[in-house]
Amino acid sequence: MPVPDRLRLRWPSPEAASGVEDPSASEADLAMVGRIAAGDAAALTALYRRHADRLFVFLQRYARDRMVAEELLQDTLLAVWRSAHLYAGRSSVRTWMFGIARRQAHNRLRVQEPQKLPLDGLAGRADQAPGPAEWAIARVQHAAIADAFAALAPHHREVLALAFAARLPHREIAEVLDVPVGTVKSRLHHARAALHRALVDRGYAEERP
Amino acid sequence: MSGDGMRHPTDALAEYAAGVLDPPERATVETHLAACSSCRAALRGWTAAAAATWTPTEAPPSAPSVVRAALARAALAPQAPPFRRRGVRFAAELLRAELRLVRPPVWVASILVMACAVVAAAAGGHGSGATVLSLAAPLIAVAGVAGVYGPEREPAFEALAITSTSPRLVLLARVTLVFAYDLTLAVAASAVVRLVATEVGLVDLVVAWLGPMTLLLALSLVLAMWIGPNVSLLVAAALWVLRVATVGIPELSEGWLAARMQEIWATSPGTVAATLALAATALALSRRPGRPRGGWHRPVAW
Numbered sequence: 001m002p003v004p005d006r007l008r009l010r011w012p013s014p015e016a017a018s019g020v021e022d023p024s025a026s027e028a029d030l031a032m033v034g035r036i037a038a039g040d041a042a043a044l045t046a047l048y049r050r051h052a053d054r055l056f057v058f059l060q061r062y063a064r065d066r067m068v069a070e071e072l073l074q075d076t077l078l079a080v081w082r083s084a085h086l087y088a089g090r091s092s093v094r095t096w097m098f099g100i101a102r103r104q105a106h107n108r109l110r111v112q113e114p115q116k117l118p119l120d121g122l123a124g125r126a127d128q129a130p131g132p133a134e135w136a137i138a139r140v141q142h143a144a145i146a147d148a149f150a151a152l153a154p155h156h157r158e159v160l161a162l163a164f165a166a167r168l169p170h171r172e173i174a175e176v177l178d179v180p181v182g183t184v185k186s187r188l189h190h191a192r193a194a195l196h197r198a199l200v201d202r203g204y205a206e207e208r209p
Numbered sequence: 210m211s212g213d214g215m216r217h218p219t220d221a222l223a224e225y226a227a228g229v230l231d232p233p234e235r236a237t238v239e240t241h242l243a244a245c246s247s248c249r250a251a252l253r254g255w256t257a258a259a260a261a262t263w264t265p266t267e268a269p270p271s272a273p274s275v276v277r278a279a280l281a282r283a284a285l286a287p288q289a290p291p292f293r294r295r296g297v298r299f300a301a302e303l304l305r306a307e308l309r310l311v312r313p314p315v316w317v318a319s320i321l322v323m324a325c326a327v328v329a330a331a332a333g334g335h336g337s338g339a340t341v342l343s344l345a346a347p348l349i350a351v352a353g354v355a356g357v358y359g360p361e362r363e364p365a366f367e368a369l370a371i372t373s374t375s376p377r378l379v380l381l382a383r384v385t386l387v388f389a390y391d392l393t394l395a396v397a398a399s400a401v402v403r404l405v406a407t408e409v410g411l412v413d414l415v416v417a418w419l420g421p422m423t424l425l426l427a428l429s430l431v432l433a434m435w436i437g438p439n440v441s442l443l444v445a446a447a448l449w450v451l452r453v454a455t456v457g458i459p460e461l462s463e464g465w466l467a468a469r470m471q472e473i474w475a476t477s478p479g480t481v482a483a484t485l486a487l488a489a490t491a492l493a494l495s496r497r498p499g500r501p502r503g504g505w506h507r508p509v510a511w
Contacts, residue, residue, distance in 0.1 A: 045276045056269035061262060070270055077279035145261045164262035169229045188223055192258040199261070 025050070029093035037084035044081055051094060054166040055101050061161035062105050064150045075104040091175045098166065098176040102158070109154060148198035156191035163188055217241070217248055226255035300382075307382045319349040319391055323398045331405040338402040338409050339417035343474060344453060346395040346418035350426040351445035353387035355438050381495045384430055395422065420476030420484075425449070427487035434494040448473070 029050065035043035055076065059069040079100045087096055149157065162173045163184075170188075174181045199205035218238045224230050225238045242249055269275075326345030330338040399414040425445055432441035452474055455467040472479065 041276060041280055044280075045272045048272050048276060052269040052272065052275075057263075060267075066267060070275075073269060074275055074279050074282070077275055078282050081279060081283050149261060160258065160262045163223060164227050164259040167227045167229055170224055185220060185223070192254065195258055195261055196254075205257075 026092055026094075030089070033084050033087050033093055036081060037087070044077065047080070047093070047097075048077060051097055054094075054168075055097065058098065058161045058166035059101060059105060061149070061165040062102075062154075062157050063109065064146075064157075068108070072101065072104050072108060075108075076101040079104060092172070094168075095172050095175040098162070098168065098172075099178075102176055144202055144204045145199070148195060148202055148204065151198050152191065152194055155187065156194050159184065159187045160191045160195065217245065219248070219251065222248065222252050223255045226252060226259045303378070303382045304386060307379065308386055315353055315387065316390065319353060319387075319394060322349045322352075323394045327398050327401050330402045338406045339414055340456060342395065342399060342402060342414060343417040343421055344449070344456070345398070346391065346422040347425040347445075348449060349394065350388065350391050350422050351429045351442065351449070353391055354384055354426060354429045354433055355442035355445075378495045380430070380434060381491065384426070388426060391422070391426075395419075416476045420480040421452075421474045423484045424473065424480045424487070427484045427491065430491045431487050431494065434491060 029047065032043045032047045032050075036047065052073070056069060056073055059072045059076075060066055063069045063072055076097065080097060083100070087093070091099070149160070152160070159173065159177070162168050162176060163170070168176070170181050170184045173184045177184065179187075196205055218225075218241055221230060221234060221238050225235065230238065242252065322345055326341050330341040333341060395418055396415065399411060399418075403409065403411045403414060425448065428448075429441040429445040432444055451466065452470045455461045455470045461467060
């Protein structure tokens, strides 16, 4: 199979940035939500600044379109503004915001999403194959990867985007998706297998015999 | 897995690849990875998935622009609670929402007119109670219809213009509120007049204004929906002035016009039928999509 020009992807090293939330930052978040509930627009701006990067990258990967992601980001902020008084503190502010963003994306994508792609059915089969150790994507073109990623089923895109784009710990992903941590892990496993399959189908990854 | 008795941190590899482990966990995983080739291979799979997911994305839009846009939407669009488009709950929601939007002058003006009517009826002495009330009650009813609708009188016009509820339905909801209020006022006024002028029965008093009030209300409602609130007010006011003239000016109290006014200003099978027909027309108009022609969009200056 012809392998096109490859680009090395820069991925921040595990040491570079931690997704673990700083406790004092969580407290600052809480104070901001309190001020937002009281109608303080400056607090909304501050909260947005703190979480925009992760939210936006999640929405871009999930929605597959920058313009849609921008609209969803706005929808999310509007919902935060309106429902700040309902925030019960059961989850962290970050998790709460991701939950809102995910619901906004769901509502919008439900209308647009085409029927499930056959790849979804392949996911289970791929998972039976020899484990992740057996496949490798060293260097792949961005566009090709984006294409493979976009072909995934929504719930696979969602869990991958939360884990590797927004870089949330699995415990937080479980809260956002409202499922047990074990389900997050297995869903992530399936999603990775589906992604690998999509890349193999396009000739951008090798399937070791 | 290699059967050397080591505990493989398989579950932690995805989070390690994402870089979200806290430092002690990360150190444990790294120590293990240095010694375990199968876990290194597994990690490569997660790193590849992470890289494929992460592909570079552009920076999010600037905070001021997004916040401004979100707040503008919050101010413009009233928060729509999820409700069914039709049904009892929708009607209740609509009535409650409209109650807040009917402006205080509408309520205050109605009660002032009725208070004046009660004073006039009490001062006028024998027999004048029914006549005065039969003039005052229709007046507040049609003034109410005109007062609750029309863009130039609309505090929430911009927001209303983008909602999915038809302006006619909104008008109907407000008219229902205003009518219920006016009815209560008129009954209360009748009761007061009855206390002062004991020679007239309460039922006679109510009958004197109920027919003309509902007929004029229904007529102005249909006209407001069909043509516009200003035309509606004009027609109703003209009818009212004619009635006052035929009652108050001796030269006009006989003849064709007086007889027609007499027919309209009564609670009779004829007026009841006309009222019902007009109300049915108003309902039918409220179900039609779109906006009333004429006076709805255009601010009318007069």
